[in-house]
Amino acid sequence: MTGGMAFENISLDSAENSPNQSSCDVFVYQRAAVVIFPIFYSVVFIISACSNSLVLYVICQRKQKFNSTSIYLVNLALSDGLFTLTLPGRITYYIRHFDWPFGDFLCKLTAVLFFANTYAGIGFMTCISLDRYLVMVHPHRLQCLRSVKVVRRVCCLVWALVCLEISPLLFRSMLRDHQGKRTCMEYLNFEGSRSTPYLLLLACVISFCSPLAVIMGCYAKINLKLRGAAKQNSVTGRSRRNHRANTIILLILLTFIICFSPYHLNLMQFMVRKIYHQPTCEELRAFKMSLQITVSFMNFNCCLDPVIYFFAIKTYKKRVTSLFKDYLYTSGASPKTTADNSSSNT
Numbered sequence: 001m002t003g004g005m006a007f008e009n010i011s012l013d014s015a016e017n018s019p020n021q022s023s024c025d026v027f028v029y030q031r032a033a034v035v036i037f038p039i040f041y042s043v044v045f046i047i048s049a050c051s052n053s054l055v056l057y058v059i060c061q062r063k064q065k066f067n068s069t070s071i072y073l074v075n076l077a078l079s080d081g082l083f084t085l086t087l088p089g090r091i092t093y094y095i096r097h098f099d100w101p102f103g104d105f106l107c108k109l110t111a112v113l114f115f116a117n118t119y120a121g122i123g124f125m126t127c128i129s130l131d132r133y134l135v136m137v138h139p140h141r142l143q144c145l146r147s148v149k150v151v152r153r154v155c156c157l158v159w160a161l162v163c164l165e166i167s168p169l170l171f172r173s174m175l176r177d178h179q180g181k182r183t184c185m186e187y188l189n190f191e192g193s194r195s196t197p198y199l200l201l202l203a204c205v206i207s208f209c210s211p212l213a214v215i216m217g218c219y220a221k222i223n224l225k226l227r228g229a230a231k232q233n234s235v236t237g238r239s240r241r242n243h244r245a246n247t248i249i250l251l252i253l254l255t256f257i258i259c260f261s262p263y264h265l266n267l268m269q270f271m272v273r274k275i276y277h278q279p280t281c282e283e284l285r286a287f288k289m290s291l292q293i294t295v296s297f298m299n300f301n302c303c304l305d306p307v308i309y310f311f312a313i314k315t316y317k318k319r320v321t322s323l324f325k326d327y328l329y330t331s332g333a334s335p336k337t338t339a340d341n342s343s344s345n346t
Contacts, residue, residue, distance in 0.1 A: 024281035026288040027178070030098055033292060037094040040296055044303055045087040051306035052080045058319045059309075068131050068146040073309050075155050076124040080302035083117035086110045093184055100175060100184035107174040107184040114185070114299075115166045119207055121301055122260060123158040125252050126211040128312070132249050133218040137225050197271040208264040215256055219249045248312045255308065259301035263294035 055077045059070055066074075089110055093100050100107055131151075134142055144150065175182050226246060270287050273279070279287070310320075 024284055026285050027098060034094050034097050037292070037296070038091045041087050041091045041094070041299070044300060045084060045091070048080055048084040048087075048302040052077045052084065052302065054320065054323075055306055055309045056081065058323070059313070061319070066148060068148070068151040069128065069312055071148065071151045071155060072124050072128045072131065073312060075158070076121060076128075076305055077309070079117050079120040079124070080305055083113050083299070083302055086113050097181065098178075098183050098186070099181040101182075104173055104175050108170060108172075111169050111174050111185050112166050115169070116162050117302065118260070118298060119165065120158060120162045121305070122207065122211050122256070123162065124155075125256060126214050127154060127158065128308075129215045129218040129249050129252055132245050133221060136222045136245050197275045200271050201268060204264050204268050208260060212256060212261075215249070215253050219253050222246060222249060244311060248308065251308050251311060255301060255304045259298050259304065263291075263298045266290050266294045 056074065059074055059077070086109070089100075089102055089106060092102075131146060134146055174185055176186065177183075178186070222245065266287075270279075273283075
């Protein structure tokens, strides 16, 4: 999973160090980036910080016991929250024209949290899809897999796998000197090899293609189940519970496709082409620019995940609406309103 950015940087690094492309500068598009990306990531930071904090607050304030769905969603919100903490550093990095001022440790931490958010998000989205599949397709079978005890173990397993896969990043320097500046997460000091494209393609299949296939399979099975229920009993087939389950998994699928597909497909197509020929300088520049754009899409998932919570948890919509009503009621209690109320009561 973590090979995405690492192997991508291997490709750029090895190509840049080759005799034919030693003078290739892939930062030619940075003038636009230093304007667009600070604005984009500032918006992402504000939306993600507010929405994910609200999710954690509302879920933790619930009086009901945690169920399987809420446990997965709490872990997803925690992953998004941790990644959100790294965004001010990235915003500063782009404002300073790709110059990282915070040292190697914080650069490593940013990379670790970036990959942790990406692949923990993929893992927990897949778990939620399987959870909805068990509820809708096998309501009387395999329900032991939805017990709180089992779900907590599954969450621990997801985090353990993610930590295992991103741990090599802690032993590599993430900084590189480039024209008097220190770039972060742009080039990793790995030595490229002929097997690199094949390893990256395998990593993409495991970390992206397989979860996508599982989510699409769950969505297809649930739709078939709902169609069959609608034919047998129109009332049951159109029930609010069934509609909510279908909406949840559709949102997960759309979020997965919008956020994670562009980056992984872009990476895969470049590696397939790299197997057959050494990329030219123009191809490297285009790939570098496309990576920045597709990574931005991938980071946007922390803003879309709260939409899933809105539909996944029954009481979440009511609690959020209630919180805003209480806030508006409190802030709207002006002296004029108080005076009007006093006069109307006399």
